[in-house]
Amino acid sequence: MKIRSQSLYQRSRWLAKPMHSGAYRPWLIERGSLTARLQAKTKGFHVQALTVHNDLPCRDEAHLLGLVSHQHALLREVMLMDQQQPLVFAHSVLPHKSLRGVWRGLGRLGNRPLGAALFADPRVIRTPLQYKKISKHHALYMRAAKNLASLPPSLWARRSIFELNSAYKRQSIMVTEVFLPAVLGLN
Template sequence: MKVLDRLSSTRAGWLNKPINSGHYHHWLIDGGSLTSRLQRASKRFAVKPIDVHYAKPYEDEVALLNLKKSKLVLVRDVHLISNGTPVVVAHSILPRNSMRGRWHGLGRLGNKPLGGALFTNPKVMRTPLAYKKLLPHHDLYALVAQSVDVVPSFLWARRSIFRLNKAVILVTEIFLPEVLAL
């Protein structure tokens, strides 16, 4: 099954459009590089790693990437920071077989943005964005709650798969309320 087909058949509550997303709407639907947009909107932009480790992906990520449930992937969680304030939590899933060839160094990005590697290569293809309003029971909401001081009653997120030949990376971006000030 093609990656695009899996994206639509395994959404697990993810939406094709960010319905009732209010002020977050323009941030969610922008199909360009979020890193570039934040860099333009910020006097100081930074990436701060939260955690980089091998783990089993969340259940809907397993289905989306067509992985075995026991398969370990590289999980990279970072804060995207504007003017000293975290505005987005980025959660990336990199299957081991995707970290070969041109993407072999992606596991060692540290405080460098992943977007730089993905959007500068014209051969990288991106699936359509999917959207979700995250509530406190969701694993990604819990991830954010562990890494920031104050979490609202819900968070908006978007995700897509980036593909270079057979290599795939799932990137989920969770928008913190502070992004609305930019």
């Protein structure tokens, strides 16, 4: 896996650094596979698929992926769990034009981790991470916190784009991870 350097997208107010993120910082800045780190820190790691459906991505997601307005993509949302404890909510945007070749099966992963497939391929390039502290009014917060017993005032999220240059030209998908309070117990 390579990291592609570029100036990040300023329009959506995501940050280039996780400023004032406190105990979440080590999790947010992790450059390797979050799946692999969680597997190493937990006893009962698994992926719980929540939804996979064809829909419009958020405007800033579509812009960053080069999708025209009103262009649908496959949206996948899962919870990364330790036994019955939710740790991370993951939201992925998979444009249909990217689900070809070696990425053909990414839309049918079910309870298998997306990260394992992405980090296993040395041809995949990852853009620098972007960070955002999301409040209770943010759509990702609402979906991530749906099954939490107590609601924190905000949650930290990070996102990046994974790219694969292949015979099908450039294929890109976006992965956003929202860190839930329980992940702090794994440090």
